[in-house]
Amino acid sequence: MDPLEHASIPSLVYLALAGEPTLTGLTALVIGSVFPDLDVLAEEHRSYLHSLLVFLPALLLGLHSGGSFLLFTLGWGSHLFLDFFTGVIPPAYPFSRRGWGLSITVTGPRDFRIKLELIERYPDKKHNYRLEIGGSFALALLTLLTAIIRLN
Numbered sequence: 674m675d676p677l678e679h680a681s682i683p684s685l686v687y688l689a690l691a692g693e694p695t696l697t698g699l700t701a702l703v704i705g706s707v708f709p710d711l712d713v714l715a716e717e718h719r720s721y722l723h724s725l726l727v728f729l730p731a732l733l734l735g736l737h738s739g740g741s742f743l744l745f746t747l748g749w750g751s752h753l754f755l756d757f758f759t760g761v762i763p764p765a766y767p768f769s770r771r772g773w774g775l776s777i778t779v780t781g782p783r784d785f786r787i788k789l790e791l792i793e794r795y796p797d798k799k800h801n802y803r804l805e806i807g808g809s810f811a812l813a814l815l816t817l818l819t820a821i822i823r824l825n
């Protein structure tokens with residue numbers, strides 16, 4: 674999943690559900706939602722910042738402090754949630770590199786089937802990105818338009 678999708682999906686949820694969304698809150702959420710991919714600067718992508726051992730204490734701190742830091746950690750949590758469905762996250766990194774994810778495959782229309790598969794493997798090593806962001810760009814524009822309407 675690319676950064677535009679990681680930022681747009683929780684932003685749309687925030688803009689839809691928050692009683693009075695603010696630019697500060699939205700900014701904290703967006704920064705949190707792309708923050709875990711700073712892991713690309715480490716030895717491997719989906720490592721420290723994709724680990725529940727790092728995320729859960731930050732979430733507890735966010736729940737305690739509230740405000741913008743809570744939105745930052747909720748954005749971070751949305752990143753891990755979305756990555757769980759598009760690969761694996763290593764919940765106990767750095768003690769274990771083993772990652773978990775859920776693959777959902779739909780086939781049809783003939784012989785319609787939905788296949789759920791729990792994936793267990795090690796995250797991919799660091800690699801160079803090549804992103805096709807056409808659909809993500811459209812989603813980001815929709816999010817921006819929604820933010821302009823909701824933040825007024």
Ligand SMILES: [Zn+2]
Pocket residue numbers: 709710719723752756
């Ligand atoms: Zn990620």
